[in-house]
Amino acid sequence: xxxxxxxxxxxxxxxxxxxxxxxxxxxxxxxxxxxxxxxxxxxxxxxxxxxxxxxxxxxxxxxxxxxxxxxxxxxxxxxxxxxxxxxxxxxxxxxxxxxxxxxxxxxxxxxxxxxxxxxxxxxxxxxxxxxxxxxxxxxxxxxxxxxxxxxxxxxxxxxxxxxxxxxxxxxxxxxxxxxxxxxxxxxxxxxxxxxxxxxxxxxxxxxxxxxxxxxxxxxxx
Numbered sequence: 001x002x003x004x005x006x007x008x009x010x011x012x013x014x015x016x017x018x019x020x021x022x023x024x025x026x027x028x029x030x031x032x033x034x035x036x037x038x039x040x041x042x043x044x045x046x047x048x049x050x051x052x053x054x055x056x057x058x059x060x061x062x063x064x065x066x067x068x069x070x071x072x073x074x075x076x077x078x079x080x081x082x083x084x085x086x087x088x089x090x091x092x093x094x095x096x097x098x099x100x101x102x103x104x105x106x107x108x109x110x111x112x113x114x115x116x117x118x119x120x121x122x123x124x125x126x127x128x129x130x131x132x133x134x135x136x137x138x139x140x141x142x143x144x145x146x147x148x149x150x151x152x153x154x155x156x157x158x159x160x161x162x163x164x165x166x167x168x169x170x171x172x173x174x175x176x177x178x179x180x181x182x183x184x185x186x187x188x189x190x191x192x193x194x195x196x197x198x199x200x201x202x203x204x205x206x207x208x209x210x211x212x213x214x215x216x217x218x219x220x221x
Contacts, residue, residue, distance in 0.1 A: 049192060056141075059116065067149065068096060097120060098118065154168075
């Protein structure tokens, strides 16, 4: 199937399909609108900064866009719950990397991407899931997505907490260097931090301008 899609569509069209799949997930999970795209952008930046190139970098980019695709198999009542999850609900959420792996691994052409998705919630200290992998035993792409995913989660509003500032987020990332996160990935993130912060602020301004424009149009109707 993967090979058929590659023959049928030019590379840009193929990437558009990936983004459509991510959008389908975000339509189900109301609290992660734009999350996959932001994680994809940050992971790409971080991958380049850490020396990835060519197909390896492209695989990372695609995996980052699809890292949460397994949430398609999780109940919307859990994904969109307001407030903290109960233990049995959290256990279901923790299944999403394995569900994502099973979805993507159905195509031989997506096997490497599926592996990255499977391990994006592993931790440097081995206390992550689903495999309890640690340090360099975790695929590099998964370690990179782990940092980008956490950064976007910390700086975004969640049902159970407000968004933290980029300064507060950096403190959290540094605090977890060598614990949750690959130390090298954290060091590379520092060089990108200003770029990520400015891109986020610009996106917020554009979103605010769009909302004002909609209000102005409605006021004239």
